[in-house]
Each structure stands twice: as structure tokens, then as C-alpha cells.
Amino acid sequence: MKAIELFAGIGGFRLACDELGIDTIWANDIDKNASKVYRQNFPTTIHIQDDINAHLAEVPDHDLLTGGFPCQPFSSAGKKLGINDVRGTLFASIVEIINLKQPKFFVLENVKRLLSMDNGSHFSTILNALSSIGYFIEWRLLNATNFGLPQNRERVIITGYRTESIKEISPRLLPKNDTRNVNYLSLKKVYDFSKWVNFSQHKSKFKNWGCAYNGKFIDIDIQDFSMSLPTKYLYQILEKNPDNSFFFNEDTKKRIEESIEVNRYYNGVEIRYNQKGGARMGYSIFGVRGVAPTLTSSTSRHYERYEIDGAYRRLTNVEYARIQGFPDNHCQNISVYDQYVLFGNAVPPALVKWAINQLTNTNGLRLAQIENIDDFTLTASSF
Ligand SMILES: C[S@@+](CC[C@H](N)C(=O)[O-])C[C@H]1O[C@@H](n2cnc3c(N)ncnc32)[C@H](O)[C@@H]1O
Structure with a gap:
């Protein structure tokens, strides 16, 4: 599997990919110091130090796109043009590359605040753009403290995989050993597409887990991984x-x-x-x-x-x-x-390693397989 790393910084995603046996073939960052560090550590990867928007056409084919993109507010002018309009933003470059290259998977990272900024309108725009180009999107708020690191660092991870049909969707960021804290009744509504909401109707903060497809989404506040104490101090x-x-x-x-x-x-x-x-x-x-x-x-x-x-x-x-x-x-x-x-x-490699592994490991649990959830069938009628 081949990956590219956008907004690569010092290569947090890259280290995670290395550990998973995924080959990072192309990286980009505008910052001089970050690029110096990247090139010294990963001399075999093509690394471009420049504005990503000047290099969109050079991005090679890849299976996995990764990137911790800068949290940059969409302009109010953009907002007036509708929630699909992300023109001129760094986020737009991600959408453009995905559209152009159609990678199987992507994993993006951002700050927790993204879920609540501007009453959720920012995140709404992002999810709507990503879910309208043939990808099943799932996000989850993760904390570095749950990945063997001594730091309270909450980050939103947004994942996507390309899918032709709603029948193929399966959330992957809710592993079996982690679902004991999830309210099964709320989880059930994930597979009831009549409960999914149009982005244009959403005007508040987003919950800490959710998924989106074809311009609609559903979200649930789930408890943190385990309510246990950190494993590292x-x-x-x-x-x-x-x-x-x-x-x-x-x-x-x-x-x-x-x-x-x-x-x-x-x-x-x-x-x-x-x-x-x-x-x-x-x-x-x-x-x-x-x-x-x-x-x-x-x-x-x-x-x-x-x-x-x-x-x-x-x-x-x-x-x-x-x-x-x-x-x-x-x-x-x-x-x-x-x-x-x-x-x-930087992004903690351990945190995104978990997310990349969950996403790309297709043996991952499908929601419908979770014990205690009645067997309910997927219907695509609402789409
Ligand atoms: C949140 S950091 C990502 C850090 C990275 N995930 C890591 O592990 O080090 C965002 C990065 O985006 C880069 N950046 C900002 N504007 C950019 C642009 N126009 N083109 C390319 N990179 C840009 C910054 O230099 C910064 O390194």
C-alpha cells in the first residue's frame, strides 16, 4: 500500500505508516524547519517544500492520503455561497487531490475545536465536501492518553474510504472491545437511514463520533475509549x-x-x-x-x-x-x-496508527456484527 502525506510537518503520519508497513512515497509542507527534519529522517521519500496549491497536479497515485491540515476558518464570503464552497482554503486542496486521485482511503487530523467552531458549520462544510465525492466518512475524537502517551491531547480523526454503495458501509472506529460503553440503542439508529440528517439542517456542535455519506450524517456521543487511568505518566x-x-x-x-x-x-x-x-x-x-x-x-x-x-x-x-x-x-x-x-x-504517531489500522483492516468489525444489536438490514431507501 502506498501513502502520501499532506501538511506533513515532521512526519507523524509517516511514522505510523512505517510501523504498519505502508510505504509513504510523497510528502509536502511549506515550512522550512519541518521540511529539514522530514528530509533528514526520510531521505527516500519525495518531499516538496512549498505551498500545496502549487503542486496539486504532481501528486502521484496512492492508496492512502494522510494529513493534519491547518485549522483555517472558511471565509464568510465562502459561507454565503453555500456549505459546499471551500474554494481557496487549504482544506480545498485535500478535496481536490482526493477527487483527482481517488485513493481507497484517507485519514485526516484536526483539533477538537473543529467539532464546535462556528456552531458546527465549519465541520459541516468539511464533512459535506468529503461525503459528497463517493466516500464513506467516519470521525472520532481520540485522546493521546489512550495510546500509551503521557499527554491529554484530544484530536478529531476523520477517515474515509471509497465506496460505490451504501450497502458496503461499515464504521471501523468502534472496535468490539471498545463498545461496552456505547449505548446500543443509539448505535442502532446508525443503520436507520431515516434518522440521518442533511448537513444543511445542522446548526450545532458535532458529537464525538459519527459517520457521513452522500451529504447526510449521524452522530453519537460515545464514552472515551476506556475510562481507565493513563498507561503512561x-x-x-x-x-x-x-x-x-x-x-x-x-x-x-x-x-x-x-x-x-x-x-x-x-x-x-x-x-x-x-x-x-x-x-x-x-x-x-x-x-x-x-x-x-x-x-x-x-x-x-x-x-x-x-x-x-x-x-x-x-x-x-x-x-x-x-x-x-x-x-x-x-x-x-x-x-x-x-x-x-x-x-x-505534530500528530502523535500512535494515535493515527490506530486509526489507519482500523480503517484499512477490512476484517474490522461491522456494526451489524456487534453482539446485542438486533439483526437489522441495511436499506438504501433514504439515499
Ligand atoms: C498541524 S501541522 C501538521 C503536522 C504534522 N501532522 C506532523 O505530524 O508534524 C500543519 C502543517 O501544515 C503546514 N502548512 C501550512 N500551510 C501550508 C501550505 N499552504 N502548503 C503546505 N503546507 C502548509 C504547516 O507548515 C504545518 O507543518
């Missing part, structure tokens, strides 16, 4: 002897002394202290007995304070790599400062 991935430059100076220490002890967990993140007068996460001092808050590319987050073995410091670039599930030296050919940005922007 921050203290387990720390560097032994980080450089002095990662520790805080006397000034910061003084401010820390003025903080108020909190000692509680928020989304699995241990909060040790909050700065007086401000309980915002940005002013917190974190512990390492929980998971990390979502790593991002924004510089202020890179200087967040952690209490580690009685000292105060920020996380190192290597710890960022480990929290995202990349090899320690993945970004070694660029500055430490820039590494934080690239790791913060």
Missing part, C-alpha cells in the same frame, strides 16, 4: 540530567513561592500550584504524577513550569518528543527552540 519519560538552561532562575522561583498550593488533577494533569490571583492553566505549576497538558506550538507553553524532584524547570525538547511519541533525536538537525514548535504541532 510524565515521571516515566523524564530525562535524567537535563541541562541547566531548562531550570528556572531566582526570579521565577520567588514568584513560585508566592503561589497557592492546589494539588489536584484536571483532565489527568497534576496541578501543584496556581499563581496567586490567577488560576489559569498558564500560571500553574504542574506535577509529574499525571500527564502533560496538550503540547502546542505556542512559545508561552514551552516555558510552563513543572516541579520535578524538588526543583522547578520546563520540559526539555527530548521530553516533548517522548510525550508526542517520537524518537528522542527526531528533530536533532534544528535548534532546541524550534523543536518545541514542531513537536507541539
Whole structure:
């Protein structure tokens, strides 16, 4: 199987594909540092450093298209033209490549906020565009913490596979050992197409799992993978002897002394202290007995304070790599400062590996095979 990686960054999808034996033959990103890292790690892949819109015609044939596309609002002018109109956006380049190349599968990744932005109209536009070109679409909100990583990072994964007939559809992101928390009655309505909704009629936030086909969708709020504790904690991935430059100076220490002890967990993140007068996460001092808050590319987050073995410091670039599930030296050919940005922007390979495997493994469970669900037949009448 051959894959291409759009908005490739430092290759989060690429690492997942490598582990699954999928060959990534072509990649693109506009960013100089990301491209430098990509080329050093994956020298045999054709990598174009430029605006994707200038290279649409060069994309080779492939079976799987992957991409964590930038979350870029559609213009209000676009909206007025109707929900099918995605012209001029980076997302439009994805639709164009899919249309042109007709890959069997695609897996896209984006931030959780995409489900609720602008009362769901953004996500509506995306799903409508993807489901109107012959693909069965399924999305699910996943958290890195459920994939062996010490980080609370929720991401929407949107998958699609090409299908000629509604009779062939089978959601694949709800594996059998994960369905115990799903309400079977709600699941049943997935196969009752009269319950599916037209995108044009939807005006609110989308739920955390759903599927779409031919301009219609159905969604359900399912519980997270398992409600169990994380399998990895921050203290387990720390560097032994980080450089002095990662520790805080006397000034910061003084401010820390003025903080108020909190000692509680928020989304699995241990909060040790909050700065007086401000309980915002940005002013917190974190512990390492929980998971990390979502790593991002924004510089202020890179200087967040952690209490580690009685000292105060920020996380190192290597710890960022480990929290995202990349090899320690993945970004070694660029500055430490820039590494934080690239790791913060990346997709955890483990999370998308799971999604790609579920999608492409056609032996995956079909909903109709789930025990306890009455045998109901698919009808295409509503389409
Ligand atoms: C959310 S990041 C994706 C990160 C990637 N999944 C990874 O694992 O590193 C989005 C990427 O889109 C790239 N990008 C933004 N505009 C672009 C454009 N016009 N053409 C190509 N790439 C672009 C950015 O440089 C950034 O690396």
C-alpha cells in the first residue's frame, strides 16, 4: 500500500505508516524547519517544500492520503455561497487531490475545536465536501492518553474510504472491545437511514463520533475509549540530567513561592500550584504524577513550569518528543527552540496508527456484527 502525506510537518503520519508497513512515497509542507527534519529522517521519500496549491497536479497515485491540515476558518464570503464552497482554503486542496486521485482511503487530523467552531458549520462544510465525492466518512475524537502517551491531547480523526454503495458501509472506529460503553440503542439508529440528517439542517456542535455519506450524517456521543487511568505518566519519560538552561532562575522561583498550593488533577494533569490571583492553566505549576497538558506550538507553553524532584524547570525538547511519541533525536538537525514548535504541532504517531489500522483492516468489525444489536438490514431507501 502506498501513502502520501499532506501538511506533513515532521512526519507523524509517516511514522505510523512505517510501523504498519505502508510505504509513504510523497510528502509536502511549506515550512522550512519541518521540511529539514522530514528530509533528514526520510531521505527516500519525495518531499516538496512549498505551498500545496502549487503542486496539486504532481501528486502521484496512492492508496492512502494522510494529513493534519491547518485549522483555517472558511471565509464568510465562502459561507454565503453555500456549505459546499471551500474554494481557496487549504482544506480545498485535500478535496481536490482526493477527487483527482481517488485513493481507497484517507485519514485526516484536526483539533477538537473543529467539532464546535462556528456552531458546527465549519465541520459541516468539511464533512459535506468529503461525503459528497463517493466516500464513506467516519470521525472520532481520540485522546493521546489512550495510546500509551503521557499527554491529554484530544484530536478529531476523520477517515474515509471509497465506496460505490451504501450497502458496503461499515464504521471501523468502534472496535468490539471498545463498545461496552456505547449505548446500543443509539448505535442502532446508525443503520436507520431515516434518522440521518442533511448537513444543511445542522446548526450545532458535532458529537464525538459519527459517520457521513452522500451529504447526510449521524452522530453519537460515545464514552472515551476506556475510562481507565493513563498507561503512561510524565515521571516515566523524564530525562535524567537535563541541562541547566531548562531550570528556572531566582526570579521565577520567588514568584513560585508566592503561589497557592492546589494539588489536584484536571483532565489527568497534576496541578501543584496556581499563581496567586490567577488560576489559569498558564500560571500553574504542574506535577509529574499525571500527564502533560496538550503540547502546542505556542512559545508561552514551552516555558510552563513543572516541579520535578524538588526543583522547578520546563520540559526539555527530548521530553516533548517522548510525550508526542517520537524518537528522542527526531528533530536533532534544528535548534532546541524550534523543536518545541514542531513537536507541539505534530500528530502523535500512535494515535493515527490506530486509526489507519482500523480503517484499512477490512476484517474490522461491522456494526451489524456487534453482539446485542438486533439483526437489522441495511436499506438504501433514504439515499
Ligand atoms: C498541524 S501541522 C501538521 C503536522 C504534522 N501532522 C506532523 O505530524 O508534524 C500543519 C502543517 O501544515 C503546514 N502548512 C501550512 N500551510 C501550508 C501550505 N499552504 N502548503 C503546505 N503546507 C502548509 C504547516 O507548515 C504545518 O507543518
